[in-house]
Amino acid sequence: MSKVWALAGLVVWELYRRKDFYVLFVLTALITVLMGSAGLLHGVRAVRYVEELCLLLIWISALVIAVTTTARQLPAEREHRTLFPLLAKPVTRTEVILGKALGCWVATGLCLVVFYLFFGLVSAVREQAWPLASSLQALWLHWWMLAVVVAMSLLGSLLFATPAANATVQFLVAGGILLVGRHLNTVALGLPEPGQTLIYGLYFAIPHLELFDVRDLIVHDWAPVPWWACAAATLYAAAYAAAFLVLAAVTFRRQPLQ
Amino acid sequence: MRTDSILRIEELRVEYRSRELRQPARVAVRGLNLEVAAGEVFGFLGPNGAGKTTTINVLLGFVPPTSGAAYLFGVDVRRPIARQRIGYLPEQTYYYRFLSAEELLRFYGRLFQLAGGELDRRVVAALRLVDLEPVRRRPLRTYSKGMLQRIGLAQALINDPDLLILDEPTSGLDPVGRMKVREIIQRLKHEGKTVFFSSHELGEVETVCDRVGILCGGELKAAGRVTDLVREHQANLEQVFLRLIGYTPALPPAEGGVPGVGGAAAEIRR
Numbered sequence: 001m002s003k004v005w006a007l008a009g010l011v012v013w014e015l016y017r018r019k020d021f022y023v024l025f026v027l028t029a030l031i032t033v034l035m036g037s038a039g040l041l042h043g044v045r046a047v048r049y050v051e052e053l054c055l056l057l058i059w060i061s062a063l064v065i066a067v068t069t070t071a072r073q074l075p076a077e078r079e080h081r082t083l084f085p086l087l088a089k090p091v092t093r094t095e096v097i098l099g100k101a102l103g104c105w106v107a108t109g110l111c112l113v114v115f116y117l118f119f120g121l122v123s124a125v126r127e128q129a130w131p132l133a134s135s136l137q138a139l140w141l142h143w144w145m146l147a148v149v150v151a152m153s154l155l156g157s158l159l160f161a162t163p164a165a166n167a168t169v170q171f172l173v174a175g176g177i178l179l180v181g182r183h184l185n186t187v188a189l190g191l192p193e194p195g196q197t198l199i200y201g202l203y204f205a206i207p208h209l210e211l212f213d214v215r216d217l218i219v220h221d222w223a224p225v226p227w228w229a230c231a232a233a234t235l236y237a238a239a240y241a242a243a244f245l246v247l248a249a250v251t252f253r254r255q256p257l258q
Numbered sequence: 259m260r261t262d263s264i265l266r267i268e269e270l271r272v273e274y275r276s277r278e279l280r281q282p283a284r285v286a287v288r289g290l291n292l293e294v295a296a297g298e299v300f301g302f303l304g305p306n307g308a309g310k311t312t313t314i315n316v317l318l319g320f321v322p323p324t325s326g327a328a329y330l331f332g333v334d335v336r337r338p339i340a341r342q343r344i345g346y347l348p349e350q351t352y353y354y355r356f357l358s359a360e361e362l363l364r365f366y367g368r369l370f371q372l373a374g375g376e377l378d379r380r381v382v383a384a385l386r387l388v389d390l391e392p393v394r395r396r397p398l399r400t401y402s403k404g405m406l407q408r409i410g411l412a413q414a415l416i417n418d419p420d421l422l423i424l425d426e427p428t429s430g431l432d433p434v435g436r437m438k439v440r441e442i443i444q445r446l447k448h449e450g451k452t453v454f455f456s457s458h459e460l461g462e463v464e465t466v467c468d469r470v471g472i473l474c475g476g477e478l479k480a481a482g483r484v485t486d487l488v489r490e491h492q493a494n495l496e497q498v499f500l501r502l503i504g505y506t507p508a509l510p511p512a513e514g515g516v517p518g519v520g521g522a523a524a525e526i527r528r
Binding site: 002003006007013017081082087090092 | 315318319320321338339341342344346348350352353354355356357361365366368369370371373410413423
């Protein structure tokens, strides 16, 4: 496991050195400014609307960071040929996959913490209240949703020719699931066979990323979801992430290096 | 089969399948048998496309053999544990340029599960050996080619390996850089390390190697002590090499004989 952590550490270090984190800070500042501008508006509804926008921005930013960071990991190792000295060490390809996935996930998690912390602080200052439990749940579930996205992107980086193609597909898939994933079963009901079975199959096969979206708890100050539901969602995400990583490891082991 | 062999290749054949339909597979290595004993410096010679790098890639587990087998320390090269006691320097230096020399060595050291004081000691020792200690905190992107080659050697030595595999270690270096790399290889030889390296530099090979193997078209044309090969063919190593790879000079030798290939070609014609 120490090899996996060493590889994960390298991914986080690379993000820091490549100044990717600066993008994060700029985005965070943007969110803060947006929150602050809510002072110009009056009324609870206006503040909620701005909060909703800020959280949406956090979701989009985190998704962009997760997908772009993960999509370039293995192609960059191949392109810069750093994969050769790496695999000449007693490291298996499965460990490389796990290390990269863990690194990207941890890096994305660090970004999320900064995003939510800023958001929480500004909310607390403006409204003299901070729904801590709801915020923690939102952060936790958001992070686990990104675990699935990271694993999918890593698998995609082995299947698609370029990081750009992979990233585009990942954005379409993740965006598609978040927007229409929950409605697929309803759509299936109105379709003739074999479309109905096909769409039903898709509905049960895809990872339902929308389950992890609990932004409304923060915006509307609702009570947190039961913790058992939170744990079940965590297990659900872990199962999907593991499945994608197994597929990635098998694909990587079968691929020629040259 | 030798009992003290660290590296063993048996009937190795490597074919690369063509991506185009109905194109025959390209044979990179055919029926290669080779053994390298502990403490030996073995030079792996051959013209471009002879199969040297493919053989090294098999030894490192990058390319699976089509048939035959290769073993490091008696362990099949397809098992990652076979790489626990080896160091590898690629032909061209490819490292994480956002890291400093020290960070790079620490990262690779962790992959060998080194930690704490032991890792610190190995990092300092490797940096000292390649004379890079004063610049150890500089990012690799600011290093010259010679410095990158030396950090490559340092990363290959971070686990204090018993076997070093060097793929054309002096390729593209200036004379000073070559001399430094050669000195390091000599030092490792005196420390009793086994070194397996491919090279085009015949003079260098003659200086540092105990034994050589000459590969051409994926086949091993000759293997043995440099002195034995030279005596057997009654020619210097360059002439032996050219003769074994079947080189036919296109141009007649210059009047009075010109040193270098022209001179060797003249010798072969005679």
